[in-house]
Every structure is written in C-alpha cells, then in structure tokens.
Amino acid sequence: MSSDTLAQAPTAPEIPGPPAVPRIVPQRRYGQWTAAVVVLVLLGLAVTSVVRNRAFQWDVVAAYFTTGSVLRGLWLTLWLTAVVMVLGFALGTLLAAFRLSANPVLRAVGWGYVWLFRSIPILVQLLLWFNIGALYPTVLGVKTVDLLSPVAVAVVGLTLHEAAYAAEVVRGGILSVDRGQIEAAQALGLSRWRRWRRIVLPQAMRSIVPPAGNMLIGTLKGTSIVSVIAVNDLLFSAQLIYHRTYQVIPLLMVATLWYAVVTTVLGIGQAYVEKYYARGTGGAR
Numbered sequence: 468m469s470s471d472t473l474a475q476a477p478t479a480p481e482i483p484g485p486p487a488v489p490r491i492v493p494q495r496r497y498g499q500w501t502a503a504v505v506v507l508v509l510l511g512l513a514v515t516s517v518v519r520n521r522a523f524q525w526d527v528v529a530a531y532f533t534t535g536s537v538l539r540g541l542w543l544t545l546w547l548t549a550v551v552m553v554l555g556f557a558l559g560t561l562l563a564a565f566r567l568s569a570n571p572v573l574r575a576v577g578w579g580y581v582w583l584f585r586s587i588p589i590l591v592q593l594l595l596w597f598n599i600g601a602l603y604p605t606v607l608g609v610k611t612v613d614l615l616s617p618v619a620v621a622v623v624g625l626t627l628h629e630a631a632y633a634a635e636v637v638r639g640g641i642l643s644v645d646r647g648q649i650e651a652a653q654a655l656g657l658s659r660w661r662r663w664r665r666i667v668l669p670q671a672m673r674s675i676v677p678p679a680g681n682m683l684i685g686t687l688k689g690t691s692i693v694s695v696i697a698v699n700d701l702l703f704s705a706q707l708i709y710h711r712t713y714q715v716i717p718l719l720m721v722a723t724l725w726y727a728v729v730t731t732v733l734g735i736g737q738a739y740v741e742k743y744y745a746r747g748t749g750g751a752r
Contacts, residue, residue, distance in 0.1 A: 469557035527717035531708060532724065540704030541725055547618075547700065548687045551625040556679070558626065559633025566638050577634065584631035590692055592657075593624040596630075597696045621693040636682065641667060672744045680737030684730050701725055735746060 517523065531537060565577030597620050600611040615623070644667050645672070652662045694703035702722050709718040 495535065519592050522716060523720060524714065524717040527714055528720045528724070531705075531718060531721050534708075536704050536708065537701070537721060537725070540699055540701040541729075543618075543699060544687065544701040545729070547621060547625070547690050547693070547698075548683070550622055551629055551686055551690075552683055554622070554631045555624040555629030556637070558630035558633075560637050562630060562634035563637035563641065566634065567641065581631045581634055584628055589624070589628050590695065591626055593620065593692065593696055596620045596624045617693075617696045620696060621690070621698050625686070625690065625693070629682065632682060633679075636675055636678045637671075639678075640671035640673075643674040644670045671695045671742070676737070676741050676744055680733070680740070681739070684733050687729060687733065688726060691726075 518525075562577045562580055565573040566581070568574055568577075596615070597617070599615065599620075603611055606609060606614055618670040652666045690700055693700055694706060697703065699707075705718040705722040709715045712718075
C-alpha cells in the first residue's frame with residue numbers, strides 16, 4: 468500500500484474526556500477577620516482592666532456575695548418578681564379579653580387602662596401608691612399606712628404596671644391565631660372552652676412566650692426600683708451594707724453579679740419553653 472493511500476485513510480474520532488472541574492477558590496474575608504481580631508483585642512483589654520483594677524475590690528465582692536442579708540434581699544427580689552408576673556398576667560389576660568370583646572364599654576375600659584398605666588412612669592406610680600394615704604387616710608376604718616406596707620405598695624404598683632403590658636402581649640398572641648382554624652373548630656362542634664384550650668392557646672403561646680420571657684427578665688431587673696420606697700430587695704440590701712462600710716463599688720458588683728446569674732438562668736428557661744411551643748412549626752432548633 469502506497470504512502471498516499473495511508474495518508475488518505477480515515478482516522479478514528481477522538482473521544483472527548485471528562486470536563487475539567489473548575490477550581491473553587493474560597494472568598495477572602497479579610498475585613499471580617501480583621502474586625503473579629505480587633506473586637507477580641509478590645510474585649511481582652513476590657514476584661515483585663517476589670518480584673519486587674521483594684522478599685523473593684525474583688526475580695527470584698529467574694530466576701531459579701533453569699534452573706535445572709537444579700538441572700539435575703541435576693542429572695543425578696545425573686546418572690547416579688549414571681550408574684551408580680553403571676554398577678555400581672557392574670558389581670559392582663561382579663562384586660563386582653565376586654566379589648567377583644569364585642570362590648571364597646573369593655574373595649575373602652577381595657578383600652579383606657581392600658582393607655583393610662585403605660586403613660587405613667589413606674590417610679591411615679593410607686594411614689595403615688597406610697598403616698599396614697601394623703602388622698603385616702605382611711606379605708607374601711609383602717610389607716611392606709613397600716614394597710615399598705617412598702618412591700619404591699621411594691622406589689623400593687625408593679626402588678627398594675629405589668630398588667631398593662633401583659634394585656635397587649637396576650638392580645639397580640641390571640642390575634643396571631645388564624646381565624647379560619649377557629650371557624651373550623653366551631654364547624655366541628657367543639658365547645659368554646661375546648662376551642663381555647665386545644666386550638667387557640669397552644670398556637671397563641673408561640674407568640675406570647677418570647678415577649679413574656681422578656682417581660683419576666685425586665686420585671687426582675689425592674690424590681691430594683693422598689694429600693695426608693697425602702698423595700699429590702701437585693702439592691703437595697705447592698706445599699707444598706709455600703710452605707711455602713713463605704714465600699715460602694717464592691718457591693719454594687721455583688722448586686723450586679725446576682726442579677727446577671729438570675730437573668731442567665733431565666734434566659735435558658737425561656738429558650739426551652741420557646742422550643743417546646745415551637746414544636747412542629749420548623750421554628751424549633
């Protein structure tokens with residue numbers, strides 16, 4: 468066979484190989500890493516400054532952290548927080564029912580209450596209740612000063628204040644439930660109580676729990692304001708000690724650390740409660 472014949476013979480087609488895999492280059496985030504390093508450095512400097520600053524007198528903080536007077540003040544703070552939250556949400560639920568009522572008088576009363584107690588600062592409310600004897604010296608033949616002790620004034624003032632906010636929290640939670648589900652429950656012949664217990668309340672709690680948890684923590688910290696009417700809470704207990712020892716900063720740090728510990732515990736509990744009511748919605752993590 469001649470060389471020309473070999474040159475004209477058809478050649479086998481080339482089989483293309485697999486396409487080249489593109490190289491993935493991670494995005495450079497120099498700005499984020501630089502900001503993180505700067506924040507960590509500043510945080511370290513701040514922590515070092517607090518720990519090494521002798522003015523904080525950490526030995527004094529440790530000595531007074533678990534003393535009897537401080538623990539009694541902490542107990543009163545926790546008790547006051549629990550009572551105010553229970554009574555505040557009980558009254559707030561009633562007010563929410565007023566605001567959702569078809570009766571215009573009840574709606575007006577509910578709206579007026581919420582407007583009034585959200586308009587007056589809590590400190591002003593406490594001082595007004597503390598001096599209520601100037602307006603009503605006696606109630607049912609009993610002197611007002613004997614009827615309302617500083618602790619009772621704190622409970623009344625804080626409860627009325629919290630109820631105004633609790634009413635809006637509960638009302639918002641109820642309004643978040645789809646109206647069609649309530650109508651479907653009515654079509655199935657469920658009673659009003661069963662509709663509320665099985666349909667409305669479980670779904671409303673998803674919207675009620677987060678702001679209610681924030682209110683709980685806010686109420687815990689807000690109880691410190693009762694120290695102005697000589698209620699022996701955590702802050703007032705610390706004040707009594709530093710008025711005697713003149714160690715102001717260490718005793719304030721004792722109160723600060725206790726508030727931080729309790730709010731951390733409450734925050735963890737709130738997260739678990741939110742997770743419980745978020746079951747089946749994709750919101751649980």
